[in-house]
Amino acid sequence: MTNMSPDEFRHYGYRVVDWIADYWKHLESLPVAPRVEPGDILRRLPAHPPEQGESFDAVLSDLDELLVPGLLHWQHPRFFGYFPANSSPPAVLADLLCSGLGVQGMLWVTSPACTELEQRVLDWLAQALGLPERFRLAGPGGGVIQDTASSSVILAVLAALHRASAGRVRRDGVTPGRYVCYVTAETHSAVTKAAVITGLGEQAIRQVPTRPGEQAMDLTQLRGLVTADLVAGHTSLLAVATVGTTSTCAVDPVPGMGALCREHGIWLHVDAAYAGVAAVCPELRWLHDGVAEFADSYCTNPHKWLLTNFDCDTFWVADRAALTGALSILPEYLRNEASESGQVTDYRDWQIPLGRRFRALKLWAVLRCYGLAGLREHIRRGIEHAQHVARWITADERFELTTPQRLSLVCFRLRAANQANLDLLARVNATGITFLTHTKIDERVSLRFAAGGTHTELHHVEQAWRCVQQQAATLLAG
Amino acid sequence: MTNMSPDEFRHYGYRVVDWIADYWKHLESLPVAPRVEPGDILRRLPAHPPEQGESFDAVLSDLDELLVPGLLHWQHPRFFGYFPANSSPPAVLADLLCSGLGVQGMLWVTSPACTELEQRVLDWLAQALGLPERFRLAGPGGGVIQDTASSSVILAVLAALHRASAGRVRRDGVTPGRYVCYVTAETHSAVTKAAVITGLGEQAIRQVPTRPGEQAMDLTQLRGLVTADLVAGHTSLLAVATVGTTSTCAVDPVPGMGALCREHGIWLHVDAAYAGVAAVCPELRWLHDGVAEFADSYCTNPHKWLLTNFDCDTFWVADRAALTGALSILPEYLRNEASESGQVTDYRDWQIPLGRRFRALKLWAVLRCYGLAGLREHIRRGIEHAQHVARWITADERFELTTPQRLSLVCFRLRAANQANLDLLARVNATGITFLTHTKIDERVSLRFAAGGTHTELHHVEQAWRCVQQQAATLLAG
Numbered sequence: 001m002t003n004m005s006p007d008e009f010r011h012y013g014y015r016v017v018d019w020i021a022d023y024w025k026h027l028e029s030l031p032v033a034p035r036v037e038p039g040d041i042l043r044r045l046p047a048h049p050p051e052q053g054e055s056f057d058a059v060l061s062d063l064d065e066l067l068v069p070g071l072l073h074w075q076h077p078r079f080f081g082y083f084p085a086n087s088s089p090p091a092v093l094a095d096l097l098c099s100g101l102g103v104q105g106m107l108w109v110t111s112p113a114c115t116e117l118e119q120r121v122l123d124w125l126a127q128a129l130g131l132p133e134r135f136r137l138a139g140p141g142g143g144v145i146q147d148t149a150s151s152s153v154i155l156a157v158l159a160a161l162h163r164a165s166a167g168r169v170r171r172d173g174v175t176p177g178r179y180v181c182y183v184t185a186e187t188h189s190a191v192t193k194a195a196v197i198t199g200l201g202e203q204a205i206r207q208v209p210t211r212p213g214e215q216a217m218d219l220t221q222l223r224g225l226v227t228a229d230l231v232a233g234h235t236s237l238l239a240v241a242t243v244g245t246t247s248t249c250a251v252d253p254v255p256g257m258g259a260l261c262r263e264h265g266i267w268l269h270v271d272a273a274y275a276g277v278a279a280v281c282p283e284l285r286w287l288h289d290g291v292a293e294f295a296d297s298y299c300t301n302p303h304k305w306l307l308t309n310f311d312c313d314t315f316w317v318a319d320r321a322a323l324t325g326a327l328s329i330l331p332e333y334l335r336n337e338a339s340e341s342g343q344v345t346d347y348r349d350w351q352i353p354l355g356r357r358f359r360a361l362k363l364w365a366v367l368r369c370y371g372l373a374g375l376r377e378h379i380r381r382g383i384e385h386a387q388h389v390a391r392w393i394t395a396d397e398r399f400e401l402t403t404p405q406r407l408s409l410v411c412f413r414l415r416a417a418n419q420a421n422l423d424l425l426a427r428v429n430a431t432g433i434t435f436l437t438h439t440k441i442d443e444r445v446s447l448r449f450a451a452g453g454t455h456t457e458l459h460h461v462e463q464a465w466r467c468v469q470q471q472a473a474t475l476l477a478g
Numbered sequence: 479m480t481n482m483s484p485d486e487f488r489h490y491g492y493r494v495v496d497w498i499a500d501y502w503k504h505l506e507s508l509p510v511a512p513r514v515e516p517g518d519i520l521r522r523l524p525a526h527p528p529e530q531g532e533s534f535d536a537v538l539s540d541l542d543e544l545l546v547p548g549l550l551h552w553q554h555p556r557f558f559g560y561f562p563a564n565s566s567p568p569a570v571l572a573d574l575l576c577s578g579l580g581v582q583g584m585l586w587v588t589s590p591a592c593t594e595l596e597q598r599v600l601d602w603l604a605q606a607l608g609l610p611e612r613f614r615l616a617g618p619g620g621g622v623i624q625d626t627a628s629s630s631v632i633l634a635v636l637a638a639l640h641r642a643s644a645g646r647v648r649r650d651g652v653t654p655g656r657y658v659c660y661v662t663a664e665t666h667s668a669v670t671k672a673a674v675i676t677g678l679g680e681q682a683i684r685q686v687p688t689r690p691g692e693q694a695m696d697l698t699q700l701r702g703l704v705t706a707d708l709v710a711g712h713t714s715l716l717a718v719a720t721v722g723t724t725s726t727c728a729v730d731p732v733p734g735m736g737a738l739c740r741e742h743g744i745w746l747h748v749d750a751a752y753a754g755v756a757a758v759c760p761e762l763r764w765l766h767d768g769v770a771e772f773a774d775s776y777c778t779n780p781h782k783w784l785l786t787n788f789d790c791d792t793f794w795v796a797d798r799a800a801l802t803g804a805l806s807i808l809p810e811y812l813r814n815e816a817s818e819s820g821q822v823t824d825y826r827d828w829q830i831p832l833g834r835r836f837r838a839l840k841l842w843a844v845l846r847c848y849g850l851a852g853l854r855e856h857i858r859r860g861i862e863h864a865q866h867v868a869r870w871i872t873a874d875e876r877f878e879l880t881t882p883q884r885l886s887l888v889c890f891r892l893r894a895a896n897q898a899n900l901d902l903l904a905r906v907n908a909t910g911i912t913f914l915t916h917t918k919i920d921e922r923v924s925l926r927f928a929a930g931g932t933h934t935e936l937h938h939v940e941q942a943w944r945c946v947q948q949q950a951a952t953l954l955a956g
Contacts (some may be wrong), residue, residue, distance in 0.1 A: 002861065003566065003567065003932060004566075004567035004568070004847075004934070006499040006500070006502050006503045007497050007499065009495070009502070009566070009567040009570075009571075010495055010496060010499040011499070012571055013491075013492075013495030013498070013499065013571065013574075014491075014492055014495060014565070016571050016574050016575060016578075017487070017488055017491030017492060017495060017574075018488060018577070019575070019578070020491070020574070021484040021485065021487050021488040021491070022484070023485050023578060023579070024578075025484045026488070032604070034589075034590060034591070036590050036591075037593070037818060038586065038590075038819070038821040038822045039821070040590070040594075041590060041591050041594040041595065042594040042597060042598055042615075045595065045598040047601075048602065048605060049602035049605065049845045049846075049849070049850060050601075050845070050846060050849045050850070051849055051850050051851055052849040052851050052852075053846070053847050053848045053849035053851065053852045054573060054846050054847060054849065055847070055902065056567075056568060056843070056847055058846060059571075059572065059842070059843050059846050061566070063575065063933065066591070067591040067595060068591075069591075070589070070590045070591030070594065070911070071579065071581050071589045071590075071591050071592070072581060072582075072587070072588055072589045072590075073581070074579075074580050074581045074582055074588075074589070075579070075580045075581075077897070082582075082588075082811075085580060085582055085833075086580075086583075087488040087577065087578070087580035088482075089481065089482035089486070089490070090534060090537070091577070092487075092574070092577040092578055093487075093490055093491060093494050093534060093537075094537065095573075095574075096491075096494050096498070096570070096573075096574045096577065097494060097497070097498070097579045099501070099565065099569070099573045099574065099787050100494075100497070100498030100501060100565070100570055101501070101549065101552075101553070102552050102553045102563060102787060102788070103549050103550060103551070103552050103553075103563075104550075104552055104560075104788065106564055108516065109550070110550055110552075110560075111512075111548070111549045111550045111552070112512060112514050112516070112518070112519060112548045112549075112550075113512070113514075113519050113544070113545040113546075113547075113548030113549050114549070115515070115520075116519040116520040116523070117519065117545060118521040119522065120520055120521060123525075124526065124527035125527075127526060127527065128527055131868065137520075146626065147831050147833070148831035148832060148833050150830065150831045150832050150833075151830060151831055154675070154830070156706035158674075158675060164671070169677075169679065170674050170679060170680060171679055171680050171681055172654055172655075172679045172681055173652060173654035173655070173677050173678045173679030173681065173682060174651060174652060174654065174677035174679075175654055176650055176651035176652065176653055176654075177650075177651070182507060187810040188809075188814075189807045189808075189832075190809055190832060191831075193805065193807055195651075196636075196648050196805070196807075197632070197636060197650050197675065197676065197805075198675065198676065198677050198802070199647075199652035199676050199677015199678065200651045201647065201648060201649050201650045201651030201652075202648060202649045203649055203650055203651060227785050238604070246809070246811055247810070247811055284741040295681065303833075308583065308767070309577050309580060310833055310835055311831075311833065311835060326674070327671065327675075329667045329670055329671055329674075330667075331666075331667040331724070332725070332916075332917050332918045333560075333724055333725055333915060333916070333917040333926070334667075338516060341516070343516040343517070344516045352628060352629060352632070352671075352675060352830065353625050353626035353628045353629055353789075354626060354667075354668060355563075355625070355628075355781075355788055355789065356628050357788055357789060364537070365525045365526070365537050368527075368528060368531070368532050368536060368537050369482075369531050369532060369533070369534055369537065370531045371528045371529055371530040371531035371532065372527060372528070372529050373529055373530050373531065374530075374531045381683060414799065414857075426685030428891055432513075436808075437811060438811070439810050439811040440810045448811070454481060455481070461924075
């Protein structure tokens, strides 16, 4: 085949737009989770690529027949697993523009508008979330879009190492056993993965106990570990404060951690991947207590609960020099006047890869099309749905909340053994009516109900809860 | 604003499809490079996000007025800078489907079709490029889509460290000064960045000299350095063989490097980011000489020269256990039966981030819609264009080739001082007619003409070359 002409593209473009509009319209009628065994889809796909080109119709037809039945439908209005991975019409449209433009944002000069829109939009979001002046355009720091919060914490580690070693680590490598990082058992596994990737190793991770019955870091324990490391001659490198942990949406005590970090020169990274975007609501601005005073870096994921398609993690640093100092390398083939003038931002020095998509477009479209008012409405709806679920659980004596309902997340369990709870989860998910996931809290299995989907309305939440109740009844009768 | 309804999405979806079709149709009439100063676009974007939502029309109108004039048009048929960043209609359409579906591929269970299509498509591509059996589905290795070749080389370093240390590095961290990596001055800067990110530091990089007058690694020099490191008690960790260097498309001697690596237990990573995809043509299969016998890992970028929108780097390992052993961490909230059965692939353990888009869709659509025959035609057209340019340069005594024309890349210079060549580049790019970039070869500035754009035809190449000739004439006339 030669290239599709622009008019053929128009034809198939309309068809794909129709396909998506219909998919969203009819999502409710699909089972949320697929019924497939490992290898089912692989076996149905041909073993060899075609020699001659086929029409895009063939792609669409196989999408319907082979692939859709093998998808877990994250955009389904009754999907309540993990955390939401919000998509939205403006984000999808803007991401399509990004694909069509096909520009590269690695350097300012490789598409100036790509860099400058990102700078502006990150500044907008920093304002919207009440993030401090020093993260913003006029300050010494700045914001950038990453793929995920996992990458953000790697960058935080690298910038912290650069600062702590006055640049030596970049040249000489890390010294094993010297640097330590503070987390809790509830901190995202990405921090341990970051320690492994950056060469610190798992041994660099200090797991600070949480306060009894809570899932947030115990400050007294943190102080004790930092003091012990000081005595042992270790360098306390970085502490991760989570605002909204993955399991239970717990919030670490950022102000207390921050004060301790400042005292000891520890880099404070705030991982607000899920919950940070909720601070767009003035009544939830407390989520960022301590960030303005103490955070060296911070991230939150509009691709979770802020209507912006994956991937879009927004990451800010208070001092961009630590980050770019850790990462900047300039080969001849990338040299250009604008970079050498020092007047531009080259985002390749703010991230792990070199190349980058024009991801700012989708975040810009979301902020423009929803406005701050629309974003607040979306966040509040997710929380309201979770409040309903929490009330229903409290009213049903077979169940109990395992943590207080926090933002759009509800953790609960059947008053029964762990295995019964896992069985309940499997039965619920097998119905196709809804989809939940689980965690463990103090060794007890808990189910997680994470509201906040783009298309979720109260009746979807009700249906899902009724499904849980029915499956519990069958299980308990069994 | 509340959400756009599916029908409103349809309306704006058609408009965006039209916008892209028109953009592609009229790209030729736009200057390739923008005429903007640092800050021009930033200043024209409002300082604050809107309180109330706006219509998507406002986004489209600002895109036209504020952003498009600030873009370097990578899809322009007369863009010959850097390397091509191919986009194509099937890839754009499939990426739109990916956005609309909004599923997560981090685990098999988070959308089985997402993982299994990727496995199948990577196997197709491995066959198409003549990559060895052990990289394929039935073998001990496997393939995965990464964002960029930068991430692939980080993964190669981590897997190599895992193998070389029998898993100890993961727990204890790296030992500085122990591990060394072999590259040349022509190897992509991503390898040094990878050494910095993984904690080895810049000191771990051994720059092996290239053969005089060539830009490929000198095997005798490599052998000498490896021996010296052995004597000094260092561990020779990894060698990077580049197939198609960024500056000049030089090809390192993979078979010779491979034999030496095998002898010393060194991990051989083959970085074929730009050139590897050309092996879809049987007459270029030699590009992969030595890969089948010796490569531990390999990557190439369909997002450069194989019609698949950024980001799509395809990465294979010969032994997947080294990679997943280096990276796998399983918190409770991600546990599931399928993963524990060992019967599925969880791609989060094959990459740096946790979350992942359904990127296999766009590569699948490209392979389906072009077929192998269409892909070969595309590769051959890019090479043919470069051959024309090389002939024109040879025929014009004011110019000289600085390396032989290789694949779709031509490096050349005005027979004049470095500064005159930089001036020529600036003048050419200021015309808006075409866009080239530069490099240095043995301290001499060379201009790079990288053909291979999706929409480029011979007359575009001719126009671009005439522009270079005219600007040279003006410059030389003084």
